[in-house]
Amino acid sequence: MCRWLAYSGRSVPLEAVLFQPEHSLIDQSLNSRLGHTTTNGDGFGVGWYGRQSEVPFRYRCLHPAWSDTNLREAARAVRAPLFVAHVRAATGTPTQETNCHPFRFGRWLFVHNGLIREFPLIRRDLMMAVSPQLFRWIEGSTDSEIMFFLALTFGLERDPRGALEQMAGLIEEVGHRYNVEHPLNMTVCVTDGQQVVAVRYSSEADSRSLFHSTSFRQLRALYPDDPRIIAAGDDAFLVLSEPLIDVQGVWQEIPEATILTARDGVIDHGRFRPRMPDLST
Structure with a gap:
């Protein structure tokens, strides 16, 4: 499958999260410990927010993250207070730049790990549910991008x-209509640069791994001289597919069927309940 992370806090160089930890996201692209696939080499992407831009910046590439020297240079140069990153393991759709996460619309970024089962079978029905005003902005062929545009539609x-619950509810309803037993498996993250929203959910109640940081204050106490932790600040937050360092x-771990929202250092958990959207309007 894939691996992803989202960071919010004080502005830090991207490399402090993407490259420098012992089990960084770039290491996970080659050697995932908790993923369904060890290697995630079918492209990658990073999206981040700058102070002067309403639209987040994005860098995507179809090559493996571990071999991209431009990514390493950019990660040294770019600092941001909020960013998301994703390394891809394709599940039936082509390895191409338009299929690399994060997907973007306006201020919003979206990343996904998992799949819509039997996607070619139910793709048409799902695509027809996307708002006509949004449909023209779909660039690639992945189930993940359709999930994003369904959430935007709702x-x-x-x-x-509410939008993510309706997106999941529609996918499950359409899948069951085509006799797909467990249509949806997902960990997803969406952000508008102000908040980070993450969900762990699957139709079979056996979702991909997802964790969040407990306290950067605790990290600072454990590593008082680490400049990366000091720079991030006590209210920094990470949500990610698997831990970056092995410290108890x-x-x-985010429980099954849970939605998490982080904003201004406050983290809220809630039960994630898919529901059908009102398609009559």
């Missing part, structure tokens, strides 16, 4: 939780 920009108590 009001992601005003109600992220630093990471908390």
